Amino acid sequence: MHDEFLMGNEAIALGALAAGVNVVCGYPGTPSTEVLETVARRRGDRVYVEWSVNEKTAMEIAGGAAYAGARALVTMKQMGLNVASDPLMCLEYIGVKGGLVVLVADDPGPISSQTEQDTRFFAAFSKVPVLDPSSAEEAYRMVQEAFDLSEEYVTPVFLRPTTRVSHGYASLQVKDPGEYTVHEPEGFVKDSARWVIFPRLSFANHRKIEERNVRLQDVFSASPLNRIEPEDDACPCARKGIATGGFSYTYVMEAREQLGRLRTLKVSTPFPFPEKRAVEFLSGLDEVLCVEELDPVIERQLIYVCGKYGLTTRILGKMTGHMPLSGENSRDSVLSAIASFMNVPLPAASEEASDPPPALPVRPPVLCAGCPHRASFYAVKQAMKGRKTIFCGDIGCYTLGNAMPLDMVDTCLCMGAGLGIAQGINHLEKDRSCFAFVGDSTFFASALPGVVNAVYNQAEFTLIVLDNSTTAMTGHQPHPGTGRTMMGDVVEKVSIANVLRGIGVTAVETVDPLNYQAAVEVVRRTADLPGVKAIIFRSPCVALFRSASRVTIDPARCVGCKKCIREIGCPALSIRDGKAVADPAQCNGCTLCAQLCPTGAITGGEPHA
Amino acid sequence: MRKNIILCGVGGQGTVLASRLISAAAMARQIPVMSAETIGMAQRGGSVFSHLRMGENLFSPMIARGEADLILAFEPGEAVRMLPYLKKDGQMIVSSRPVMPVTASLAGNVYRAEDMLDYLRAHVSRLLIVDAEKALREVGSPKVLNLILLGAALKCGALGLEEADLKEAIRRQIPEKFHELNFRALAYE
Missing domain, CATH: 3.40.50.970 (Thiamin diphosphate (ThDP)-binding fold, Pyr/PP domains)
Incomplete structure (x- = not known):
């Protein structure tokens, strides 16, 4: 073992390598991309890695490898899962031989995505078990457990980090390459009764899947993955509790340090849901606040558990207006929600300045200079x-x-x-x-x-x-x-x-x-x-083929007409003292502005130089 | 030792590398580190930040309002944006050079860096303003603002690290041909 400072996605990649993964494929998508890139950088000679043409193809390749007994990892962002959903839905009915881990990174906010969809819900829909890590360290361990689970229960398994887990960095202990598991695939064994999907096979397997997932609820209830952090003896609200999972768990634990320690349930397997562990957590509690991002998955499950087991605990969260319905949580939003749930005053942060700051610049993302x-x-x-x-x-x-x-x-x-x-x-x-x-x-x-x-x-x-x-x-x-x-x-x-x-x-x-x-x-x-x-x-991407050339603007010939700025919106161009100037730190010499300048004031630059 | 540090600026200014250097230096001293930063679309000219936390028993890499011991601001407007995160007696180090968004140039509502700096002067007791234009000219490269700010943080003792720690981190994280330039920027006063 040795220490490394790793991004969550790098930790997942190293965890997969430690578990003896044989085949890794995927399609790039923020915040999932660095998993596969790290595998490519750190793999041994026996690991096959590719960027596939899209997520559907990647899922099928990973499925084929798992049919042949390989340990396979397929990576994508949450919307990539929509593209890959056809093979995945069917793969769940067919099952796997080698472990198949489906890494899907969700994006609360959303920060770089079109939707705020929740893969934990997709897990329930597709009947595929899901592990939901809170940190890089947990993600490192969970990806290894996911391979074991996949093989033991003959099913693909989701690992579902969110942006802050995927892109957060931490110093953590990881295995040396000499300590990695070596997984020798058996190879594909012909058996059309197993590998060819027909309605009759789907009917038979559907029942097995449902029964297995009920068994998994018990397995997960007994697992330390889903744990109860006990309340303090001095807890100010003994009959209140918090249920959380994913990255929000870290916000809750920070808030516990500041506000006092309520009984807390950490859910790492949102599907199949650890019902018995939840009952143990709920017993004796009057009210529970659910702190999670994206959909109210834990919240709905706890309401269901209360109904099923005849418990009277009130479950609060997104559906009761106690937590926001969309967007990311933050340290401050969770602290304030928990303080209000506990009926205690919010600890003073910085003093709000009495005079408002000057209007701040708005900075929408723009195409690079020279793009x-x-x-x-x-x-x-x-x-x-x-x-x-x-x-x-x-x-x-x-x-x-x-x-x-x-x-x-x-x-x-x-x-x-x-x-x-x-x-x-x-x-x-x-x-x-x-x-x-x-x-x-x-x-x-x-x-x-x-x-x-x-x-x-x-x-x-x-x-x-x-x-x-x-x-x-x-x-x-x-x-x-x-x-x-x-x-x-x-x-x-x-x-x-x-x-x-x-x-x-x-x-x-x-x-x-x-x-x-x-x-x-x-x-x-x-x-x-x-x-x-x-x-x-x-024309090649400027970020990849940086040109060393820059344009220069002759202030004597620039008449300040602002055509260059008005027409193309290049971030390297701005107006100073009535004249256009090009920022040498940003300009890539593409010359588009020079080609448009009516007075020929802009010279130099050379695209692709 | 526990330290919460925020680095903020505009995509492309080198905040991520600066954050990585601090982390590497802390790791080498056996201090546990966590960090989180902006990656993806927002990097293209948007406001970017790194949160970096050092010390034992931390759960989240994110810093709450009023919790930052140090803010290293690469841009005056971004410094004001992050000000609510600064501890009451926290240190702020800010580059004086504004980066104008394209939208501001288009609409003609270019903001004045001096207004931002004045606001900071009125609200931050421990404020260090770095004349970035002058520093970059004297060091001789437009791309080393990150090292100049790190150097300033070292000199006022706000990092809890020594110059030797950061130099070692530079040696390990940055290609050799840039070492001299980076050392020069780090040592700039």
Whole structure:
């Protein structure tokens, strides 16, 4: 064993390696991404790792590996689970041979997601057991336990951290590689009565699953995973208790130090719910406050337990208005909720200043200085000026194209949805020029069926592929267009242009968006062609290929017209004393501003230099 | 020893690396450390923070209002935003150089760093303002604000760590070709 300072996601990866994981796959998504990246960095030669094309494919690969007796880990964010839900729902009915752990990171807030969905509910829906860690240290232990549980009970098992667990750091003790379990897969054994899903098999297995999950309630009730932290002898409210789980547990424990120690139930297995442990906790309590994020999962379960066992404890939480229905909890929000539940005054924090602070700057996230997406959006905007248009966006850095002054994202729903939305609007409004913007990674992940559908069903729109040769938003993961794999191999790239032509898109143009005039001309001549046409804007992500060049602005020639600032919204540009200035710490020399400057005041810079 | 430290600024300013260096230095002294920070979309030019806690028997990496012993602010506006987290007699170290959001440049409502600093002067008893423009020029790189602020924190004793601890952390966390520059920034006065 040795000490390391680890991010929760790194701890999960090292825990999986310690458990002898054989196959790891997934699709990037904040806050889950670092798990697989850490596996790739720290794995031994016998571990296979890949970024799969999407979560559904990843789930199937992990399932196949588990059929062959391997220990497999599949990683995704909560909305990735929606994509992977088809194979997962069925996998639960088929079962596994080697341990299969499904790592799904939830995102209360939400901080970087479209929904605040709760994987604990998904666990109950899919009947898959779920472990809910409160810290990096717990996540490290739980991922190892999850493999054991998966094999013992022949089921996939969820490990469900939330953002603060996944991205929190702690110093913790981890095993040395020499201490890792070695798991030797047996290999796939043919048995069609086991591995081929038919209604009769589903019927038989459904009963077994339900019976198993009832057994698991008892197993989990007896497990230290679900524990009762006793009240103090001096506890000011002896007949009140707190039920909590996940990261909120850490807030509750901090509040206990400040306000006095109420009896506390920590639930680490929200499904199957440890009913007997809950009954033990509830006995003798008049009121319980449930402190959890996302859905009221523990709260509903406790209300159910009270009904089932005839208990009169009042269960308070989100459904009674005692806790917020959406968003993250915080140290302060939990402290204040518990103080009010206990009827004690809130300990004084800092004194609130009597005079309000000056208006604080609002800082919405923006495309980086020099980002080629800015140039792509601007070219389309200029080419289509004065026309009736709709710009359907998608998921990635380029969602930020919605910000002023670009204002080039009219819709954004979920991965790959922009193509479908554009087609749907076009069927109703033939006079509107419809565009769908999709990034290269999203293109491979989920846009392909949309393109096939559009070509076959005679849709009319312009597909814009923003190809920056990486999965930028989540931290630059490879994808089929990049030509390298997580195993370190250099492979043949899958050509986006060839894929489009193969499907039947006849007009496919590729242009560098940082060449402003050329980009505008390509859009002008392509957008009015009939049917489905595609423009690939190709230019590498600036965060990956940092240019050392910078633009300089000659104050003598700058007339202060602010065109550069008004038109493109580059964070490196600002106005000082009436003149435009470029911040050398941010500028990447893309030259878009120089190409727009009416007086030629901006010089220098060199894209891709 | 127990210490709660908040680092705040704008995405891209190097708060995360600074937080990592403090953590590594504390770890090397066998002090348990926890931290939490902004990762993901908000990093692209948004307000970012790191909470960092050192000491025994901590449960949460997050810091509550009025609990921070030290706030290292990379930007005056962000310093004001985080002020409610500062302990009554806590230390604040702030860079004087504002980072204007694009929206402010567009709308023409550019805020004045001096207004932010005045507010801090009125409300923080232990305030150290670092003239970032001058410091970066003298050290000779626009990218080392994080090390300059860490150096200032060392010198006023607010970190509970020694310069040697941080230098060792730099050696282990940062590529060698940047060591000299970073040491210079750390030692800047």
